[in-house]
Amino acid sequence: MRRTKEDSEQTREDILNASVRIFSEKGVSQATLDEIAKAANVTRGAIYWHFENKFQIFEALHDRLHQPFVSMILQDLEKDHPEPLQQLRDLWISLLLELDEDEQKKQALTLFVIKSDYSGELAKYKDMHCSSKNESMKLFQRYFEKAKKMGKLPENADPEVLTQAVYCFMKGILFEYLNDQEGFDLKNRAPALINLFFKCFDQ
Amino acid sequence: MRRTKEDSEQTREDILNASVRIFSEKGVSQATLDEIAKAANVTRGAIYWHFENKFQIFEALHDRLHQPFVSMILQDLEKDHPEPLQQLRDLWISLLLELDEDEQKKQALTLFVIKSDYSGELAKYKDMHCSSKNESMKLFQRYFEKAKKMGKLPENADPEVLTQAVYCFMKGILFEYLNDQEGFDLKNRAPALINLFFKCFDQ
DNA sequence: CTACAAACATACACGCATGTATGTATATTG
DNA sequence: CAATATACATACATGCGTGTATGTTTGTAG
Numbered sequence: 147m148r149r150t151k152e153d154s155e156q157t158r159e160d161i162l163n164a165s166v167r168i169f170s171e172k173g174v175s176q177a178t179l180d181e182i183a184k185a186a187n188v189t190r191g192a193i194y195w196h197f198e199n200k201f202q203i204f205e206a207l208h209d210r211l212h213q214p215f216v217s218m219i220l221q222d223l224e225k226d227h228p229e230p231l232q233q234l235r236d237l238w239i240s241l242l243l244e245l246d247e248d249e250q251k252k253q254a255l256t257l258f259v260i261k262s263d264y265s266g267e268l269a270k271y272k273d274m275h276c277s278s279k280n281e282s283m284k285l286f287q288r289y290f291e292k293a294k295k296m297g298k299l300p301e302n303a304d305p306e307v308l309t310q311a312v313y314c315f316m317k318g319i320l321f322e323y324l325n326d327q328e329g330f331d332l333k334n335r336a337p338a339l340i341n342l343f344f345k346c347f348d349q
Numbered sequence: 350m351r352r353t354k355e356d357s358e359q360t361r362e363d364i365l366n367a368s369v370r371i372f373s374e375k376g377v378s379q380a381t382l383d384e385i386a387k388a389a390n391v392t393r394g395a396i397y398w399h400f401e402n403k404f405q406i407f408e409a410l411h412d413r414l415h416q417p418f419v420s421m422i423l424q425d426l427e428k429d430h431p432e433p434l435q436q437l438r439d440l441w442i443s444l445l446l447e448l449d450e451d452e453q454k455k456q457a458l459t460l461f462v463i464k465s466d467y468s469g470e471l472a473k474y475k476d477m478h479c480s481s482k483n484e485s486m487k488l489f490q491r492y493f494e495k496a497k498k499m500g501k502l503p504e505n506a507d508p509e510v511l512t513q514a515v516y517c518f519m520k521g522i523l524f525e526y527l528n529d530q531e532g533f534d535l536k537n538r539a540p541a542l543i544n545l546f547f548k549c550f551d552q
Numbered sequence: 553c554t555a556c557a558a559a560c561a562t563a564c565a566c567g568c569a570t571g572t573a574t575g576t577a578t579a580t581t582g
Numbered sequence: 583c584a585a586t587a588t589a590c591a592t593a594c595a596t597g598c599g600t601g602t603a604t605g606t607t608t609g610t611a612g
Binding site: 150151154188189190191192196 | 591592
Protein backbone atom coordinates (compact mmCIF):
# COMPACT_ATOMS: atom_id res chain seq x y z
CA MET A 147 0.00 0.00 0.00
CA ARG A 148 2.78 2.42 -0.81
CA ARG A 149 1.33 5.92 -1.12
CA THR A 150 2.53 8.92 -3.06
CA LYS A 151 4.34 11.74 -1.33
CA GLU A 152 1.18 13.84 -1.11
CA ASP A 153 -0.72 10.92 0.36
CA SER A 154 1.95 10.55 2.96
CA GLU A 155 1.79 14.21 3.89
CA GLN A 156 -1.97 13.90 4.13
CA THR A 157 -1.83 11.01 6.56
CA ARG A 158 0.66 12.98 8.63
CA GLU A 159 -1.85 15.82 8.78
CA ASP A 160 -4.63 13.38 9.58
CA ILE A 161 -2.63 12.04 12.46
CA LEU A 162 -1.93 15.53 13.78
CA ASN A 163 -5.58 16.57 13.47
CA ALA A 164 -6.76 13.45 15.21
CA SER A 165 -4.16 13.99 17.92
CA VAL A 166 -5.45 17.46 18.71
CA ARG A 167 -8.92 16.05 19.14
CA ILE A 168 -7.93 13.11 21.29
CA PHE A 169 -5.34 15.04 23.30
CA SER A 170 -7.79 17.84 24.05
CA GLU A 171 -10.48 15.37 25.04
CA LYS A 172 -8.53 12.95 27.19
CA GLY A 173 -5.35 14.80 28.01
CA VAL A 174 -1.97 13.88 26.61
CA SER A 175 -1.04 11.23 29.13
CA GLN A 176 -4.39 9.48 28.96
CA ALA A 177 -4.53 9.50 25.18
CA THR A 178 -3.36 6.30 23.55
CA LEU A 179 -1.71 5.93 20.18
CA ASP A 180 -4.33 3.37 19.20
CA GLU A 181 -7.13 5.84 19.81
CA ILE A 182 -5.33 8.43 17.72
CA ALA A 183 -4.71 5.91 14.98
CA LYS A 184 -8.37 4.93 14.86
CA ALA A 185 -9.47 8.56 14.86
CA ALA A 186 -7.13 9.18 11.91
CA ASN A 187 -8.22 6.01 10.10
CA VAL A 188 -4.72 4.54 10.13
CA THR A 189 -2.89 2.01 12.27
CA ARG A 190 -0.24 2.59 14.88
CA GLY A 191 2.25 1.58 12.25
CA ALA A 192 1.56 4.76 10.33
CA ILE A 193 2.03 6.84 13.45
CA TYR A 194 5.34 5.21 14.26
CA TRP A 195 6.42 5.83 10.69
CA HIS A 196 5.82 9.57 10.94
CA PHE A 197 6.67 10.13 14.60
CA GLU A 198 8.94 8.60 17.17
CA ASN A 199 6.32 8.51 19.89
CA LYS A 200 3.40 10.35 21.43
CA PHE A 201 5.53 13.25 22.56
CA GLN A 202 6.94 13.92 19.14
CA ILE A 203 3.36 14.37 18.00
CA PHE A 204 2.86 16.77 20.86
CA GLU A 205 5.95 18.71 19.85
CA ALA A 206 4.87 18.86 16.21
CA LEU A 207 1.47 20.13 17.28
CA HIS A 208 3.05 22.80 19.41
CA ASP A 209 5.08 24.10 16.48
CA ARG A 210 2.12 24.00 14.15
CA LEU A 211 0.00 26.04 16.53
CA HIS A 212 2.39 28.47 18.16
CA GLN A 213 3.98 29.97 15.09
CA PRO A 214 0.78 31.20 13.38
CA PHE A 215 -0.20 32.86 16.64
CA VAL A 216 3.10 34.70 16.93
CA SER A 217 3.06 35.87 13.32
CA MET A 218 -0.51 37.07 13.73
CA ILE A 219 0.46 39.25 16.70
CA LEU A 220 3.52 40.49 14.84
CA GLN A 221 1.32 41.50 11.96
CA ASP A 222 -1.02 43.35 14.30
CA LEU A 223 1.93 45.16 15.87
CA GLU A 224 2.97 46.44 12.43
CA LYS A 225 -0.10 48.64 12.25
CA ASP A 226 0.53 52.09 13.69
CA HIS A 227 -2.56 52.37 15.78
CA PRO A 228 -3.05 55.73 17.55
CA GLU A 229 -4.24 53.98 20.70
CA PRO A 230 -2.14 50.87 21.36
CA LEU A 231 -4.09 49.94 24.46
CA GLN A 232 -7.35 50.09 22.60
CA GLN A 233 -5.72 48.07 19.85
CA LEU A 234 -4.68 45.37 22.32
CA ARG A 235 -8.12 45.41 23.87
CA ASP A 236 -9.81 44.96 20.50
CA LEU A 237 -7.33 42.27 19.56
CA TRP A 238 -8.22 40.24 22.60
CA ILE A 239 -11.93 40.71 22.15
CA SER A 240 -11.82 39.59 18.55
CA LEU A 241 -9.55 36.68 19.43
CA LEU A 242 -12.03 35.49 22.03
CA LEU A 243 -15.03 35.94 19.75
CA GLU A 244 -13.31 34.09 16.93
CA LEU A 245 -12.35 31.35 19.34
CA ASP A 246 -15.96 30.86 20.35
CA GLU A 247 -16.82 29.79 16.81
CA ASP A 248 -13.71 27.85 15.87
CA GLU A 249 -13.85 24.30 17.14
CA GLN A 250 -10.34 23.56 15.89
CA LYS A 251 -8.79 26.45 17.80
CA LYS A 252 -10.71 25.55 20.89
CA GLN A 253 -9.30 22.05 20.80
CA ALA A 254 -5.79 23.30 20.23
CA LEU A 255 -5.97 25.83 23.06
CA THR A 256 -7.61 23.31 25.35
CA LEU A 257 -4.70 21.04 24.70
CA PHE A 258 -1.98 23.55 25.46
CA VAL A 259 -3.67 25.60 28.17
CA ILE A 260 -5.40 22.90 30.15
CA LYS A 261 -4.59 19.38 29.16
CA SER A 262 -0.83 19.53 29.30
CA ASP A 263 0.62 20.09 32.72
CA TYR A 264 4.25 19.52 31.68
CA SER A 265 4.95 17.16 34.53
CA GLY A 266 6.10 13.60 34.49
CA GLU A 267 6.50 12.46 30.90
CA LEU A 268 5.90 15.97 29.55
CA ALA A 269 8.47 17.58 31.83
CA LYS A 270 11.03 17.84 29.04
CA TYR A 271 8.71 20.16 27.14
CA LYS A 272 8.25 22.60 29.99
CA ASP A 273 11.15 24.75 28.80
CA MET A 274 9.75 24.80 25.29
CA HIS A 275 6.40 25.88 26.63
CA CYS A 276 7.89 28.51 28.94
CA SER A 277 10.04 30.07 26.26
CA SER A 278 7.18 30.32 23.79
CA LYS A 279 5.08 31.82 26.56
CA ASN A 280 7.77 34.40 27.23
CA GLU A 281 7.99 35.05 23.53
CA SER A 282 4.33 35.95 23.27
CA MET A 283 4.44 37.93 26.51
CA LYS A 284 7.23 40.05 25.07
CA LEU A 285 5.00 40.76 22.09
CA PHE A 286 2.17 41.91 24.32
CA GLN A 287 4.56 44.07 26.28
CA ARG A 288 5.31 46.02 23.11
CA TYR A 289 1.74 47.33 23.08
CA PHE A 290 2.30 48.85 26.50
CA GLU A 291 5.70 50.21 25.60
CA LYS A 292 4.19 51.86 22.56
CA ALA A 293 1.45 53.35 24.70
CA LYS A 294 3.91 54.63 27.26
CA LYS A 295 6.06 56.30 24.62
CA MET A 296 2.95 57.99 23.30
CA GLY A 297 2.15 59.28 26.78
CA LYS A 298 -0.95 57.15 27.08
CA LEU A 299 0.25 55.70 30.36
CA PRO A 300 1.39 57.32 33.61
CA GLU A 301 5.13 57.80 34.04
CA ASN A 302 5.44 55.26 36.84
CA ALA A 303 3.59 52.53 34.94
CA ASP A 304 5.69 49.40 34.46
CA PRO A 305 4.97 47.74 31.10
CA GLU A 306 6.17 44.42 32.42
CA VAL A 307 3.71 44.41 35.31
CA LEU A 308 0.88 45.53 33.05
CA THR A 309 1.71 42.78 30.59
CA GLN A 310 1.74 40.20 33.30
CA ALA A 311 -1.62 41.45 34.53
CA VAL A 312 -3.23 41.24 31.12
CA TYR A 313 -1.66 37.89 30.45
CA CYS A 314 -2.94 36.45 33.72
CA PHE A 315 -6.40 37.83 33.08
CA MET A 316 -6.56 36.39 29.59
CA LYS A 317 -5.19 33.07 30.75
CA GLY A 318 -7.84 32.95 33.44
CA ILE A 319 -10.62 33.71 30.98
CA LEU A 320 -9.37 31.11 28.55
CA PHE A 321 -8.99 28.60 31.35
CA GLU A 322 -12.45 29.11 32.74
CA TYR A 323 -14.07 29.16 29.32
CA LEU A 324 -12.32 26.07 28.00
CA ASN A 325 -12.95 24.18 31.20
CA ASP A 326 -16.69 24.71 31.07
CA GLN A 327 -17.81 26.08 27.74
CA GLU A 328 -21.50 25.75 28.53
CA GLY A 329 -21.14 27.58 31.83
CA PHE A 330 -19.21 30.49 30.32
CA ASP A 331 -21.13 32.66 27.88
CA LEU A 332 -18.03 33.91 26.11
CA LYS A 333 -19.83 35.60 23.23
CA ASN A 334 -21.69 37.95 25.54
CA ARG A 335 -19.22 38.20 28.37
CA ALA A 336 -15.93 38.66 26.51
CA PRO A 337 -16.40 42.36 25.62
CA ALA A 338 -17.70 43.21 29.08
CA LEU A 339 -14.82 41.46 30.83
CA ILE A 340 -12.09 42.86 28.63
CA ASN A 341 -13.50 46.36 28.68
CA LEU A 342 -13.79 46.24 32.44
CA PHE A 343 -10.19 45.22 32.79
CA PHE A 344 -8.81 47.82 30.42
CA LYS A 345 -10.54 50.51 32.44
CA CYS A 346 -7.79 50.26 35.03
CA PHE A 347 -5.42 51.86 32.53
CA ASP A 348 -7.68 54.87 31.93
CA GLN A 349 -6.51 57.20 34.64
CA MET B 350 0.92 -5.75 62.46
CA ARG B 351 -2.51 -4.70 63.62
CA ARG B 352 -2.41 -1.03 64.61
CA THR B 353 -4.54 0.95 67.01
CA LYS B 354 -7.27 3.25 65.77
CA GLU B 355 -5.06 6.31 66.04
CA ASP B 356 -2.33 4.56 64.09
CA SER B 357 -4.81 3.77 61.39
CA GLU B 358 -5.97 7.35 61.15
CA GLN B 359 -2.36 8.43 60.97
CA THR B 360 -1.56 6.19 58.02
CA ARG B 361 -4.67 7.49 56.31
CA GLU B 362 -3.32 11.00 56.76
CA ASP B 363 0.10 9.88 55.60
CA ILE B 364 -1.42 8.47 52.44
CA LEU B 365 -3.35 11.67 51.79
CA ASN B 366 -0.30 13.85 52.39
CA ALA B 367 1.85 11.72 50.13
CA SER B 368 -0.87 11.78 47.50
CA VAL B 369 -0.93 15.57 47.39
CA ARG B 370 2.80 15.57 46.80
CA ILE B 371 2.83 12.92 44.13
CA PHE B 372 -0.34 14.15 42.43
CA SER B 373 0.95 17.72 42.28
CA GLU B 374 4.30 16.58 40.95
CA LYS B 375 3.23 14.06 38.33
CA GLY B 376 -0.43 14.80 37.77
CA VAL B 377 -3.21 12.51 38.86
CA SER B 378 -3.22 10.20 35.86
CA GLN B 379 0.53 9.74 35.82
CA ALA B 380 0.79 9.13 39.54
CA THR B 381 0.87 5.48 40.53
CA LEU B 382 -0.41 3.94 43.73
CA ASP B 383 2.95 2.35 44.29
CA GLU B 384 4.69 5.72 44.22
CA ILE B 385 2.18 7.07 46.70
CA ALA B 386 2.59 4.04 48.91
CA LYS B 387 6.36 4.41 48.95
CA ALA B 388 6.10 8.13 49.64
CA ALA B 389 3.83 7.35 52.57
CA ASN B 390 6.03 4.47 53.82
CA VAL B 391 3.28 1.91 53.40
CA THR B 392 2.36 -0.65 50.79
CA ARG B 393 -0.42 -0.58 48.25
CA GLY B 394 -2.30 -2.86 50.59
CA ALA B 395 -2.69 -0.05 53.09
CA ILE B 396 -3.98 2.26 50.39
CA TYR B 397 -6.55 -0.25 49.21
CA TRP B 398 -7.63 -0.72 52.78
CA HIS B 399 -8.41 2.96 53.25
CA PHE B 400 -9.54 3.83 49.74
CA GLU B 401 -11.23 2.08 46.86
CA ASN B 402 -8.84 3.42 44.25
CA LYS B 403 -6.81 6.42 43.13
CA PHE B 404 -9.85 8.54 42.49
CA GLN B 405 -11.27 8.03 45.94
CA ILE B 406 -8.04 9.51 47.26
CA PHE B 407 -8.52 12.40 44.90
CA GLU B 408 -12.05 12.89 46.16
CA ALA B 409 -10.97 12.75 49.79
CA LEU B 410 -8.27 15.32 49.07
CA HIS B 411 -10.78 17.61 47.44
CA ASP B 412 -13.02 17.51 50.47
CA ARG B 413 -10.12 18.07 52.83
CA LEU B 414 -8.99 21.15 50.94
CA HIS B 415 -12.16 22.80 49.72
CA GLN B 416 -14.07 23.01 52.97
CA PRO B 417 -11.47 24.97 54.97
CA PHE B 418 -11.26 27.45 52.11
CA VAL B 419 -15.01 28.00 52.07
CA SER B 420 -15.27 28.42 55.81
CA MET B 421 -12.38 30.87 55.74
CA ILE B 422 -14.17 33.06 53.22
CA LEU B 423 -17.41 32.75 55.15
CA GLN B 424 -15.62 33.94 58.27
CA ASP B 425 -14.18 36.90 56.38
CA LEU B 426 -17.63 37.77 55.07
CA GLU B 427 -18.95 37.93 58.63
CA LYS B 428 -16.87 41.02 59.33
CA ASP B 429 -18.74 44.21 58.54
CA HIS B 430 -16.01 45.97 56.64
CA PRO B 431 -16.83 49.54 55.53
CA GLU B 432 -15.18 48.93 52.14
CA PRO B 433 -16.04 45.46 50.86
CA LEU B 434 -14.00 45.90 47.70
CA GLN B 435 -10.95 46.86 49.69
CA GLN B 436 -11.65 43.89 51.95
CA LEU B 437 -11.75 41.52 49.00
CA ARG B 438 -8.60 43.05 47.60
CA ASP B 439 -6.74 42.64 50.88
CA LEU B 440 -8.07 39.11 51.23
CA TRP B 441 -6.60 38.13 47.90
CA ILE B 442 -3.30 39.80 48.53
CA SER B 443 -2.89 38.08 51.87
CA LEU B 444 -3.98 34.76 50.38
CA LEU B 445 -1.33 35.04 47.70
CA LEU B 446 1.38 36.10 50.13
CA GLU B 447 0.52 33.27 52.49
CA LEU B 448 0.54 30.87 49.58
CA ASP B 449 4.05 31.91 48.65
CA GLU B 450 5.34 30.57 51.95
CA ASP B 451 3.18 27.50 52.39
CA GLU B 452 4.54 24.53 50.48
CA GLN B 453 1.57 22.37 51.44
CA LYS B 454 -0.98 24.81 50.07
CA LYS B 455 1.04 25.25 46.92
CA GLN B 456 0.98 21.53 46.31
CA ALA B 457 -2.72 21.33 46.99
CA LEU B 458 -3.55 24.22 44.68
CA THR B 459 -1.22 22.92 42.02
CA LEU B 460 -3.11 19.68 42.15
CA PHE B 461 -6.56 21.15 41.79
CA VAL B 462 -5.81 24.12 39.56
CA ILE B 463 -3.31 22.63 37.16
CA LYS B 464 -2.78 18.93 37.45
CA SER B 465 -6.35 17.74 37.22
CA ASP B 466 -8.03 18.36 33.91
CA TYR B 467 -11.17 16.37 34.73
CA SER B 468 -11.11 14.48 31.45
CA GLY B 469 -10.88 10.80 30.79
CA GLU B 470 -10.73 8.99 34.10
CA LEU B 471 -11.38 12.16 36.09
CA ALA B 472 -14.45 13.14 34.07
CA LYS B 473 -16.81 11.94 36.78
CA TYR B 474 -15.40 14.54 39.14
CA LYS B 475 -15.93 17.46 36.82
CA ASP B 476 -19.37 18.17 38.27
CA MET B 477 -17.97 18.08 41.78
CA HIS B 478 -15.26 20.52 40.77
CA CYS B 479 -17.67 22.83 38.94
CA SER B 480 -20.14 22.97 41.79
CA SER B 481 -17.47 23.77 44.36
CA LYS B 482 -16.15 26.41 41.99
CA ASN B 483 -19.61 27.92 41.70
CA GLU B 484 -19.93 27.77 45.46
CA SER B 485 -16.82 29.84 46.01
CA MET B 486 -17.73 32.23 43.19
CA LYS B 487 -21.06 32.89 44.90
CA LEU B 488 -19.12 33.78 48.02
CA PHE B 489 -16.95 36.27 46.15
CA GLN B 490 -20.03 37.75 44.55
CA ARG B 491 -21.33 38.68 47.99
CA TYR B 492 -18.47 41.16 48.38
CA PHE B 493 -19.64 42.98 45.27
CA GLU B 494 -23.29 42.82 46.31
CA LYS B 495 -22.35 44.32 49.66
CA ALA B 496 -20.41 47.07 47.91
CA LYS B 497 -23.26 47.83 45.57
CA LYS B 498 -25.77 48.08 48.38
CA MET B 499 -23.43 50.51 50.09
CA GLY B 500 -23.28 52.62 46.95
CA LYS B 501 -19.62 51.84 46.35
CA LEU B 502 -20.34 50.69 42.81
CA PRO B 503 -22.11 52.35 39.88
CA GLU B 504 -25.78 51.52 39.45
CA ASN B 505 -25.24 49.59 36.21
CA ALA B 506 -22.47 47.40 37.61
CA ASP B 507 -23.29 43.70 37.44
CA PRO B 508 -21.88 41.84 40.46
CA GLU B 509 -21.89 38.59 38.51
CA VAL B 510 -19.67 40.01 35.77
CA LEU B 511 -17.35 41.64 38.27
CA THR B 512 -17.07 38.37 40.17
CA GLN B 513 -16.25 36.49 37.02
CA ALA B 514 -13.61 39.06 36.16
CA VAL B 515 -11.91 38.82 39.54
CA TYR B 516 -12.14 35.06 39.52
CA CYS B 517 -10.54 34.80 36.08
CA PHE B 518 -7.80 37.19 37.08
CA MET B 519 -7.00 35.29 40.23
CA LYS B 520 -7.13 31.95 38.44
CA GLY B 521 -4.72 33.30 35.87
CA ILE B 522 -2.30 34.53 38.51
CA LEU B 523 -2.46 31.25 40.38
CA PHE B 524 -2.01 29.33 37.16
CA GLU B 525 0.99 31.30 36.01
CA TYR B 526 2.59 31.28 39.43
CA LEU B 527 2.12 27.61 40.10
CA ASN B 528 3.26 26.69 36.63
CA ASP B 529 6.56 28.49 36.99
CA GLN B 530 7.24 29.54 40.56
CA GLU B 531 10.76 30.69 39.86
CA GLY B 532 9.67 32.85 36.94
CA PHE B 533 6.87 34.55 38.90
CA ASP B 534 7.97 36.77 41.75
CA LEU B 535 4.68 36.48 43.60
CA LYS B 536 5.84 38.14 46.82
CA ASN B 537 6.68 41.39 45.04
CA ARG B 538 4.18 41.26 42.22
CA ALA B 539 1.02 40.16 44.02
CA PRO B 540 0.17 43.54 45.61
CA ALA B 541 0.95 45.42 42.39
CA LEU B 542 -1.16 43.12 40.25
CA ILE B 543 -4.13 43.01 42.58
CA ASN B 544 -4.07 46.74 43.23
CA LEU B 545 -3.89 47.42 39.52
CA PHE B 546 -6.90 45.26 38.86
CA PHE B 547 -9.03 46.70 41.61
CA LYS B 548 -8.46 50.16 40.18
CA CYS B 549 -11.03 49.43 37.50
CA PHE B 550 -13.72 49.58 40.18
CA ASP B 551 -12.69 53.04 41.42
CA GLN B 552 -14.74 55.21 39.16
C1' DC C 553 -7.64 -16.29 77.58
C1' DT C 554 -9.50 -16.96 73.20
C1' DA C 555 -11.94 -15.76 69.27
C1' DC C 556 -12.53 -12.44 66.00
C1' DA C 557 -11.83 -8.74 63.22
C1' DA C 558 -9.12 -4.72 62.10
C1' DA C 559 -5.05 -3.10 59.65
C1' DC C 560 -2.28 -3.93 56.96
C1' DA C 561 1.67 -6.75 53.77
C1' DT C 562 2.46 -9.97 50.14
C1' DA C 563 1.50 -12.54 46.04
C1' DC C 564 -0.80 -13.28 41.90
C1' DA C 565 -3.48 -12.65 37.62
C1' DC C 566 -4.95 -9.69 34.21
C1' DG C 567 -5.23 -6.18 30.72
C1' DC C 568 -3.42 -2.65 28.26
C1' DA C 569 -0.20 0.47 26.06
C1' DT C 570 4.13 0.72 24.19
C1' DG C 571 7.88 -0.30 21.09
C1' DT C 572 9.82 -3.13 17.75
C1' DA C 573 10.23 -6.64 14.40
C1' DT C 574 8.49 -8.27 10.39
C1' DG C 575 5.50 -8.49 6.36
C1' DT C 576 3.71 -6.27 2.15
C1' DA C 577 2.30 -3.54 -1.59
C1' DT C 578 3.43 0.03 -4.50
C1' DA C 579 5.65 4.36 -6.18
C1' DT C 580 10.01 5.54 -7.92
C1' DT C 581 14.55 5.28 -9.83
C1' DG C 582 18.10 3.74 -12.86
C1' DC D 583 11.55 -3.67 -16.27
C1' DA D 584 13.93 -5.04 -12.36
C1' DA D 585 15.53 -3.35 -7.95
C1' DT D 586 14.98 -0.70 -4.18
C1' DA D 587 13.14 2.19 -0.88
C1' DT D 588 8.89 4.16 0.84
C1' DA D 589 4.68 4.02 3.44
C1' DC D 590 2.50 1.78 5.82
C1' DA D 591 -0.16 -2.81 8.27
C1' DT D 592 0.31 -6.72 11.19
C1' DA D 593 2.24 -9.50 14.74
C1' DC D 594 4.79 -10.10 18.72
C1' DA D 595 7.28 -9.31 23.12
C1' DT D 596 7.63 -6.69 27.12
C1' DG D 597 6.62 -4.11 31.14
C1' DC D 598 3.87 -1.80 34.14
C1' DG D 599 -0.15 -0.57 36.86
C1' DT D 600 -4.24 -2.19 38.72
C1' DG D 601 -7.29 -4.96 41.38
C1' DT D 602 -7.98 -8.81 44.12
C1' DA D 603 -7.01 -12.80 46.73
C1' DT D 604 -4.65 -14.44 50.42
C1' DG D 605 -1.53 -14.33 54.34
C1' DT D 606 -0.11 -12.31 58.84
C1' DT D 607 0.00 -9.79 62.93
C1' DT D 608 -2.14 -7.78 66.80
C1' DG D 609 -5.55 -4.86 69.34
C1' DT D 610 -9.89 -5.84 71.49
C1' DA D 611 -14.37 -7.63 72.97
C1' DG D 612 -16.50 -11.19 75.57
